[in-house]
Amino acid sequence: MKEAIFLVLAASIFWLAACTPNTNLTYTQxxxxxxxxxxxxxxxxxGAAPFSLTEYQQVYRKKKTILAVTQSGLMPPWPADRNYSHFLGERFLSDSDKDKLKRWIEGGAPEGNLSLLxxxxPYPEFSLIGKPDTxxxxxSILIKGDSKDKFYIATLPIELSENRFVRAMEFxxxxxxxVHHMNGRLLNYDEGKKANIKSGKRLLNLETNxxxxxxxxxxxDLANDDGSRPSQINSATNYLPGVQAQLYPEGIxxxxxxxxxxxxxxDIHFGPIPQDKWDRSRVNIFFSKTPPTRPIxxxxxxxxxxxxxxxPLVIPANDITTHTTFLKIPQDISILTINPxxxxxxxxxxxxxxxQNQDTIRLISIPKWDFRWQYFYTFPKMLKIPAQSVIYVEATFDNTNHNYNNPHNPPKEIRERLDNGGAGMRTTDEMLQFIITWxxxxxxxxxxSLAPN
Ligand code: HEC
Structure with missing residues (x-):
């Protein structure tokens, strides 16, 4: 009998604990x-994420997944190891914030006093960096709702009354x-080289055979009229979830x-969706009166x-392989951003x-690669690399079925696929690239400082 009473008591204490907050942490405060x-x-x-967390109810409803993804470090997404090197705009939760979230969620996630919210x-809607000149x-692109990733090459012909200096472009x-990523290059047609820049198609679906x-x-139809290639500005604008265009200090x-x-x-990579949707992307252009004094x-x-x-980048089925690539730097350089x-x-x-003296200058370490977050990592200040240094890249690929992103089941041999005439690569091929702006x-x-001013 005593035991039964004890059990009932214990059960009701448990019930109480589950239903009444047992934390003095509140949402609003x-x-x-x-x-x-x-x-x-x-x-x-x-925003870049598929659902909002701007209201208490939205956070409350998702509290279990929020607990999981914040404790595991999946959110906020920042795959680079912060113990290795630092960049602008790092997204991470401090241990104390992680702990607060955990105690609050486990304690019943109470809302608290509304007046303290x-x-x-304010989040800008049509630009994240300022007021564009144009x-x-x-x-528009119709994204088919067949729950598959989509890859496109899209073109935007631009005609101006005169040549202009551009400080930044924002896609x-x-x-x-x-949109998971977009890499934008600007093809510049010298005077008289191409009569009609609007003659070509505007869209190519990369999933064609x-x-x-x-x-x-x-x-x-991107070539000059004589068949030669126009000059191009690589990375004129890039888009990745959560990343904003870079306005460097004037002159840089x-x-x-x-x-x-x-x-x-x-290309533009759209994530899978269950229903058809239209996308219409914009490009904000920020002109500059002065020519770039230090072009990147x-x-x-x-x-x-x-x-x-x-x-060479050939990854046999069911294998894990490591590859390196290295580059000797002939002159002193200052690095701005890096993109693995x-x-x-x-x-x-x-x-x-x-x-040359065998000192190591750390650039970046990503211990758990996540193809969804491929930032252009910007150093807080320019990073000097002295002449005669060698930049080393080491990358490991997992072509087993333990890699749940493996596009093939069972795994099959995957190779690097090289650019054929300026065309993009498919995600089911592999690549190993390291892009440095300097x-x-x-x-x-x-x-x-490279922080936006
Ligand atoms: C840089 C943008 C960004 C930031 C910052 C960010 N998220 Fe996310 N989050 C995303 C995107 C995009 C997804 C969808 C992931 C996907 O499509 O794979 C996501 C997914 C999630 C999910 C669902 C995960 C799942 O497995 O279903 C949760 C929960 C979440 N985020 C919580 C948070 C919390 C909490 C924070 C802040 C501590 C946060 N996120 C910060 C972009 C972001």
Whole structure:
């Protein structure tokens, strides 16, 4: 009998614990500031994430998954190891914030005193970096609702009355929670080189079969009239979830845009959706009155780049392979951003420089590769790499069925696929790339902050 009473008592204590908050942490006072700071930049209407976390009810409903993804470090997404190197805009929860979220959720996730709720920070709608001088639109794209990833090359012909200096270009999709990445290159047509820049098709679906592919790529009609290639500005604008376009300090970066140019979105990757949707992406352009005094250079290592991959990027089925690539730096340089790139088989990635005296300059380590978050990592200040240093990249690929992103089940041999005439690669092929943007070093560069001003 005593035991029975004890059990009933224990059960009701348990019941009480489950239903009444047993934490003095509240949403309005303790949790909303953490969410506003770390989550709602993406989890809001029009943000990069597929659902909002701007209201208490939305956070409350998702509390179990929120607990899981914040404790595991999956959210906020920041795959680079913060113990290895630091970048601008790092997204992470401090141990104390993680702990608060855990105690609050496990304690019943109470809302608290409404009068203590802070205001949601203002989020700009049509630009994340300022007021553009002009906005141009890509054609609309119908994204089929067949729950598969979609890859497109899209073009946007641009005609100006004169050549202009561009400080920054900002690509913004309107279905931004569907776009996983976009790499934009600007093709500049020199005077008299191309009569009609609007003659080509505006869209190429990259999931076409290989035979049609070249033909379709040619239909974009990107070459000069004499068949030669126009000059191009790589990474004129890039888009990745949660990443904003870069406005460097005045004088750094920027490029010239010819009167006639084509912005080549190569490629745009849309995530899978169950229903058809239209996307219409915009491009904000920020002109500059002065020519870029220190134009940014870009060097690409690995696939399609200036360095060989060793051993060659062939990944046998059911194997895990590691590959390296390295580049000797002939002059002192200042690095601004770095962008590691692999596809679905990527497992880990590391890059560093070794100076002539064998000092290591850490660049980046991504212990658990996630193809969804391929940021252009910007150093807080320019990073000097002295002449004669060697930049090393080490990347591991997992082609087993333990890799749940493996596009093939059972796994099959995957190889690198090289660029055929400026065309993009498919995600089911592999790549190993490391893109570095840099300037020739000038005294004092290591003190120049790259934070948006
Ligand atoms: C850089 C943008 C970004 C930030 C910041 C961000 N998220 Fe996310 N989140 C996403 C995207 C995009 C997805 C969808 C992931 C996908 O499609 O694979 C997602 C998915 C999720 C999911 C669902 C995961 C699942 O497995 O179903 C949860 C829960 C979540 N986020 C919570 C949070 C919380 C909590 C924070 C802040 C601590 C946060 N996120 C910060 C972009 C972001």
């Amino acid at each position: 303790d949790i909303a500031p953490i969410i506003y700071q770390n989550c709602t930049p993406c989890h809001r209407s029009g 802070p205001n949601l920070p 906005t141009l639109w890509f054609d 913004l999709p309107n279905q931004n929670n569907l 290989e035979d049609d592919y070249l033909q379709q790529f040619n239909a974009l 970066g920027g490029f010239t845009m010819q009167k006639k140019s084509i912005l080549l979105a190569d 250079n870009e060097v690409m290592m690995g696939t399609n780049g200036v360095t060989k991959i060793i051993p 790139h692999m596809h679905l088989l990527g497992k880990s990635f590391k890059a560093y420089a070794l100076t 300037l020739p070093y000038q005294v004092g560069d290591e003190k120049v």
